[in-house]
Amino acid sequence: MNRACRMAGIHLMAFSVLALTALAEDNTKSIEGAWRQVEQKNGDAKEYQRFPAGTEMTTCIVGGRFIWTVDRGGKVLGVAGGRYQMKNDKWSETIDYVSGPGVPTSFVGSTFDFTVKVTGDTCTKVGTVQVNGQAYKIDEKWERCKP
Numbered sequence: 001m002n003r004a005c006r007m008a009g010i011h012l013m014a015f016s017v018l019a020l021t022a023l024a025e026d027n028t029k030s031i032e033g034a035w036r037q038v039e040q041k042n043g044d045a046k047e048y049q050r051f052p053a054g055t056e057m058t059t060c061i062v063g064g065r066f067i068w069t070v071d072r073g074g075k076v077l078g079v080a081g082g083r084y085q086m087k088n089d090k091w092s093e094t095i096d097y098v099s100g101p102g103v104p105t106s107f108v109g110s111t112f113d114f115t116v117k118v119t120g121d122t123c124t125k126v127g128t129v130q131v132n133g134q135a136y137k138i139d140e141k142w143e144r145c146k147p
Helices: 002-031
Strands: 033-040 055-062 065-072 075-087 090-099 111-119 122-131 134-144
Touching: 002 111
Parallel strands: none
Antiparallel strands: 033 055, 033 134, 055 065, 065 075, 075 090, 090 111, 111 122, 122 134
């Protein structure tokens, strides 16, 4: 009977590890896809704001990589991309490249950490980035792009 209890305990622990691994993988997969920023409350802003009409920020997230673009009238205004890791609600991104006015070149090689919450087709991303040595608060709301 003692051996049966030990075997049951081992199987229970193995199942728990597999379940936690599956949960972590599902969380990572839930962030993957194309997203459009709905509004932001960055820096010292007190209320959420939308981009001006005709301006859109999108991000594509897949396989440990991401890229985001800001475009207006068919022209890309800014772009950045790199690698990410996500564990539970913690997102960590490392910027590998940037382009465009307003996207600091100091981002290249930087790693930024955010708290991310995905609920269905909506996502919030909150954290701080360093812009020219100054902390800058990021608080963004996103929605999943539909075909």
